[in-house]
Amino acid sequence: MNVQQLGPYVYRELFTHENVTFNANDTMSTLPRHPLVWQEHLSEGNKEDDPVVMLNIAMLIDLKIVDKILNCLRNL
Numbered sequence: 001m002n003v004q005q006l007g008p009y010v011y012r013e014l015f016t017h018e019n020v021t022f023n024a025n026d027t028m029s030t031l032p033r034h035p036l037v038w039q040e041h042l043s044e045g046n047k048e049d050d051p052v053v054m055l056n057i058a059m060l061i062d063l064k065i066v067d068k069i070l071n072c073l074r075n076l
Contacts, residue, residue, distance in 0.1 A: 006050055010042035 017030035
């Protein structure tokens with residue numbers, strides 16, 4: 001397996017609350033927004049063209065559990 005580190009890919013999160021409403025029951029409702037803005041000057045690579053393959057951690061855990069179960073069954 002050939003593994004190569006990529007990045008960093010830097011984004012800035014702009015967190016805002018829209019449609020702020022003060023309710024009759026003394027609570028407040030909002031519509032949170034947090035768009036990400038690409039920070040090209042802090043990043044390496046091209047965010048749109050770099051293929052990135054990541055591990056599926058949940059699947060790896062499932063495989064490990066199945067492996068342990070199969071080992072237990074073999075030892076019966």
